[in-house]
């Protein structure tokens with residue numbers, strides 16, 4: 043048996059694709075043949091990722107997009123409409139801060155929920171009509187195991203990521219009849235520029251104890267799960283949360 047995932051002819055937009063997991067998702071979707079829009083508020087990073095994908099023979103364009111900005115998202119939707127539609131949206135942009143909730147100020151609460159939760163809803167709302175008009179497609183939201191089971195010192199982030207899970211389930215029920223599937227990947231600790239400092243403080247034995255598979259994740263581990271949710275391999279899957287975390291959260 044020979045199985046391959048062919049996304050040629052599909053157009054995919056990945057938010058937060060200028061770095062880490064978003065970049066990994068964009069590279070994997072492009073390797074499967076999709077034409078990928080690298081959307082990030084850091085325009086330079088988005089351009090760098092797009093040109094690396096093109097150098098590898100893939101199709102990619104960079105787009106400056108602040109996921110919290112309604113007007114930015116509307117402009118992105120208009121641009122996709124004109125460029126040939128959209129079939130896959132991966133909501134990956136997020137921010138987080140580690141520290142006790144009791145020391146969190148209002149600005150941190152607002153920006154944490156703003157980027158991580160609102161920044162998932164706003165691009166989805168703006169781009170959903172384009173996906174429906176393109177004949178349907180898939181939305182893959184990146185949550186976190188923190189949103190499934192709660193993580194101490196990441197209270198705002200856990201709340202925002204739990205919101206992403208609720209959004210996924212509710213939207214899946216609403217848009218299934220429009221030919222749109224909505225699913226969620228919940229990564230465990232994954233090696234990216236944002237997690238590097240945290241990872242450096244962790245001892246190898248702690249990682250082995252916490253992760254049944256004995257290691258933390260790499261962006262490619264998450265990207266493979268996104269590829270499954272984005273493709274017809276998961277054609278009868280919607281409203282689901284898949285933990286990709288080396289077994290970190292086996293309950294909850």
Ligand SMILES: NC(=O)c1ccc[n+]([C@@H]2O[C@H](COP(=O)([O-])OP(=O)(O)OC[C@H]3O[C@@H](n4cnc5c(N)ncnc54)[C@H](O)[C@@H]3O)[C@@H](O)[C@H]2O)c1
Pocket residue numbers: 057058059060061062063064081082083084087107108109110133134135136137157161184185186187228229230231232233234235236237
């Ligand atoms: N790294 C981990 O251990 C881990 C674990 C679980 C879940 N996640 C989730 O995976 C996703 C990616 O994480 P990462 O570690 O790759 O992060 P990262 O910091 O490497 O990349 C995040 C990207 O999002 C962009 N971004 C931030 N705010 C934005 C905004 N307002 N508009 C547009 N783009 C914006 C940044 O410019 C950056 O390029 C996030 O949703 C994160 O919560 C990460």
